[in-house]
Amino acid sequence: MAGPPSRPGWFAVPAPVRELFKLFPLTTLPAESLPERAPERTRPRPCLYVFARTLEDARSGRPSFNPQCLKWQTFLRIAGVQVHLVPSNNHASPSGALPFLLPPTTQTPTSEKESTTTPSSNAVTKPTVPLTGAKIHRYAKDNSPRETLPDSPPSRTEAYEALLLQSLRPAWLYALYLHNSNTHLLKSLYLPPSPILHLPSLHTLRNAATDEILNTTRRALIDPPQLLADATDALRSLSALLAGDDWFFGQPGPGLFDAEVFAYTYLILDEAFGWADDYSLAQCLAKFDNLVEHRRRLYERCWPEAQGEQVNQH
Amino acid sequence: MLDLHVWGPAFGLPSIDAECLAIIAYFHNALPSSSWRLIPSNDPAVSPSNLLPALQHEGTWTSGFQPIVQYLTSAAICDGLDETLSSIQRADSVAYSAYLRAHAGPLVDLSLYVSAANWAATTRPAYSSLLTFPLTWTVPTLIRSEAIKRAEHLGLAELDTDFDPNGGLHLTAGRDALPETFRRHIPLMTKKTVHEEMTPEQATAIRLFGLTEDCLTVLDDLINAGDEDHPRFFTDAAVSSLDCLAFGYLALMQKPAVPRSFLKDWLEPKAPRLHKFGDSMLAAITARGDLPWATPDPTSVTRFGGRILDSILRHIPNLGEQYAAEMRHRAEHQKKGLDQRALMLIMGVVLAGLATGYGFQTYRAMQPFGASTQSWKPRRMRTRLSEFGQLGTMLSSAMGPFQPLPSVEVDSEVD
Numbered sequence: 268m269a270g271p272p273s274r275p276g277w278f279a280v281p282a283p284v285r286e287l288f289k290l291f292p293l294t295t296l297p298a299e300s301l302p303e304r305a306p307e308r309t310r311p312r313p314c315l316y317v318f319a320r321t322l323e324d325a326r327s328g329r330p331s332f333n334p335q336c337l338k339w340q341t342f343l344r345i346a347g348v349q350v351h352l353v354p355s356n357n358h359a360s361p362s363g364a365l366p367f368l369l370p371p372t373t374q375t376p377t378s379e380k381e382s383t384t385t386p387s388s389n390a391v392t393k394p395t396v397p398l399t400g401a402k403i404h405r406y407a408k409d410n411s412p413r414e415t416l417p418d419s420p421p422s423r424t425e426a427y428e429a430l431l432l433q434s435l436r437p438a439w440l441y442a443l444y445l446h447n448s449n450t451h452l453l454k455s456l457y458l459p460p461s462p463i464l465h466l467p468s469l470h471t472l473r474n475a476a477t478d479e480i481l482n483t484t485r486r487a488l489i490d491p492p493q494l495l496a497d498a499t500d501a502l503r504s505l506s507a508l509l510a511g512d513d514w515f516f517g518q519p520g521p522g523l524f525d526a527e528v529f530a531y532t533y534l535i536l537d538e539a540f541g542w543a544d545d546y547s548l549a550q551c552l553a554k555f556d557n558l559v560e561h562r563r564r565l566y567e568r569c570w571p572e573a574q575g576e577q578v579n580q581h
Numbered sequence: 582m583l584d585l586h587v588w589g590p591a592f593g594l595p596s597i598d599a600e601c602l603a604i605i606a607y608f609h610n611a612l613p614s615s616s617w618r619l620i621p622s623n624d625p626a627v628s629p630s631n632l633l634p635a636l637q638h639e640g641t642w643t644s645g646f647q648p649i650v651q652y653l654t655s656a657a658i659c660d661g662l663d664e665t666l667s668s669i670q671r672a673d674s675v676a677y678s679a680y681l682r683a684h685a686g687p688l689v690d691l692s693l694y695v696s697a698a699n700w701a702a703t704t705r706p707a708y709s710s711l712l713t714f715p716l717t718w719t720v721p722t723l724i725r726s727e728a729i730k731r732a733e734h735l736g737l738a739e740l741d742t743d744f745d746p747n748g749g750l751h752l753t754a755g756r757d758a759l760p761e762t763f764r765r766h767i768p769l770m771t772k773k774t775v776h777e778e779m780t781p782e783q784a785t786a787i788r789l790f791g792l793t794e795d796c797l798t799v800l801d802d803l804i805n806a807g808d809e810d811h812p813r814f815f816t817d818a819a820v821s822s823l824d825c826l827a828f829g830y831l832a833l834m835q836k837p838a839v840p841r842s843f844l845k846d847w848l849e850p851k852a853p854r855l856h857k858f859g860d861s862m863l864a865a866i867t868a869r870g871d872l873p874w875a876t877p878d879p880t881s882v883t884r885f886g887g888r889i890l891d892s893i894l895r896h897i898p899n900l901g902e903q904y905a906a907e908m909r910h911r912a913e914h915q916k917k918g919l920d921q922r923a924l925m926l927i928m929g930v931v932l933a934g935l936a937t938g939y940g941f942q943t944y945r946a947m948q949p950f951g952a953s954t955q956s957w958k959p960r961r962m963r964t965r966l967s968e969f970g971q972l973g974t975m976l977s978s979a980m981g982p983f984q985p986l987p988s989v990e991v992d993s994e995v996d
Contacts, residue, residue, distance in 0.1 A: 422798065422799040422802040422803065423673075423676075423802075423803075425680065425799050426673070426676040426677050426679070426680040426799060426803075427676045429676070429679045429680035429682075429683040429684060430675065430676040430679040430680070432679075432683055433679035433680075433682055433683045434675075434679050478730075482730060482731050482733075482734075483683070485600075485682060485686060485731065486630070486632050486644075486645060487625060487630065487631035487632050487909070487912075488630050488631055488632070488909060488912050488913050489909075489913060490630065490913075493645075493648060496648075496651075497647070500647075500675055501675065501679070503672070503675075504671070504672035504673075504675040504676055505672070507668045507669055507671065507672035508669065508672050508676075510669070
């Protein structure tokens with residue numbers, strides 16, 4: 268390049284341009300407020316994000332329609348931890364699946380004074396990490412007002428948990444996601460209200476459910492009668508395990524495994540759920556009286572406010 | 582006569598598949614060997630459910646370990662092995678069977694299929710000896726990709742991105758993502774880190790050992806210590822169905838001579854009872870006499886060709902998955918031959934193929950973009966007598982020598 272190098276060096280911004288850029292920003296707008304449904308900055312109670320049919324259902328703490336959510340909801344109720352239910356969907360979750368728990372915000376005493384003056388200041392709250400799965404378990408145990416939650420024998424519990432996962436869940440998935448008569452139910456529970464999104468979402472959900480069933484059962488085809496037979500076997504084993512006891516593994520009180528079984532038995536026998544009649548897990552379950560009884564017992568214990576309503580039995 | 586179709590023998594075991602091994606052990610313990618035949622058909626498509634083991638009894642097909650066991654008792658062919666168990670023991674048996682499928686199954690998948698070193702050194706050669714020639718190229722990879730899908734939730738996919746620095750068949754990710762032949766000529770400037778020097782099994786050793794320990798400790802807790810030499814899960818029964826199923830999975834953990842034997846390494850020192858259990862079950866099978874092996878019916882040429890075509894179609898990216906889903910749909914609804922849906926699909930594929938072919942031909946016939954069009958025209962000013970055939974030519978040559986010079990017009994404005 269011709270000419271002597273300018274004094275400030277090769278990469279210096281020319282003075283007029285620098286002047287121009289100094290004009291920016293022209294104005295600074297005030298920060299937008301967070302959306303209406305964003306989690307509040309301060310939470311007095313932990314929030315459990317679950318699938319729920321309506322906002323009203325979540326407010327009144329009715330059981331969720333998703334077995335995973337219901338399991339943790341029940342367990343938190345067993346532990347006596349008061350939570351605030353928030354209806355949500357998978358997109359809201361950091362792990363991609365519901366439920367997750369936002370613990371209450373803790374405030375340090377020095378900043379409490381500040382927070383009374385400037386309530387929107389985010390310096391007062393410690394950022395909380397959403398808890399999922401086993402961490403919810405830990406949280407519930409740590410914060411339970413009851414002294415000790417019973418611990419079931421670990422290795423047998425794992426075996427029976429695998430039984431739920433391996434034999435009962437594929438039948439549940441088939442009944443809800445793939446069985447044709449339950450399509451309207453699936454639409455009302457999981458699909459977006461927009462009719463344009465219906466078909467692709469339904470397709471995605473069904474493909475995911477098919478993959479999940481095939482991977483779990485380790486078979487090449489989906490065989491609905493076989494799935495139902497496996498589920499019946501699983502329920503028979505659970506019934507034999509429970510025998511005449513009040514709670515599983517002969518514990519004095521309900522534990523996580525009770526919550527897990529309840530999550531399925533409650534929804535399977537729930538008459539308001541809207542199951543179609545021709546592929547009926549309820550018929551399989553109704554044969555085992557002690558499981559039905561276990562479901563009623565746990566429901567009355569955890570949802571005492573629903574005592575007035577008739578617990579629907581098959 | 583009961584015909585039991587299974588995957589054939591490998592690794593010194595009667596079968597390469599866990600459920601096949603389990604059902605062989607079950608039959609061998611429950612039935613006299615004169616009443617059943619063991620057929621290493623190596624083709625899941627022999628049964629309508631597309632799954633081995635498959636039992637054919639008087640025209641009825643049953644597939645899978647649990648259904649076959651149930652069929653045997655419901656058809657009153659033999660006393661089940663679980664007859665003597667109490668109700669709670671039966672419940673345990675069902676629960677632990679589910680546990681084996683849910684947790685031991687993925688571990689075996691990891692060891693034999695996902696781990697690329699084990700797959701290349703042990704499992705794939707075993708499949709090659711079971712299958713006939715062109716299928717050895719297509720079928721084992723399909724089986725492997727299914728196993729990888731089943732073990733996906735464990736999050737150990739890096740076992741698959743394995744490469745042996747001395748072997749040099751695999752590409753590696755990142756810095757040296759070069760074919761092996763190139764890499765030899767380029768001196769590596771950077772030193773390898775410790776992590777890069779390790780095999781994937783070593784790098785994920787903690788997680789692998791954790792998974793193995795979680796899974797096998799549960800089984801080790803249940804297994805009965807009563808009989809030191811022949812440990813069984815329930816002492817009341819000589820061999821129960823749970824023993825058979827556990828044998829299927831444990832044998833595949835112990836016996837194959839894999840180069841990265843993380844399962845065996847844990848099993849032998851940490852759970853000697855489980856290790857002994859596998860050995861004693863295998864010894865019990867051989868002690869009861871030979872298995873009633875029978876040679877499979879020779880497959881017809883059309884069936885064999887169909888299987889080759891089928892396995893090739895499944896390999897096509899995207900289209901292969903659609904094809905597999907469609908075949909599954911047909912098998913589930915037990916459709917045979919052509920129906921409306923199949924016709925529509927075939928029509929669709931044919932039409933799409935035709936459209937693509939036509940488009941390709943059109944594209945080929947097009948001028949290269951940007952090239953100018955050139956046309957040659959004969960000058961038509963003089964005589965046209967030559968257009969009238971032979972006579973015209975004679976006349977025109979008679980009328981005088983005339984050679985029309987071809988003129989070249991270049992029309993560069995037309996693209």
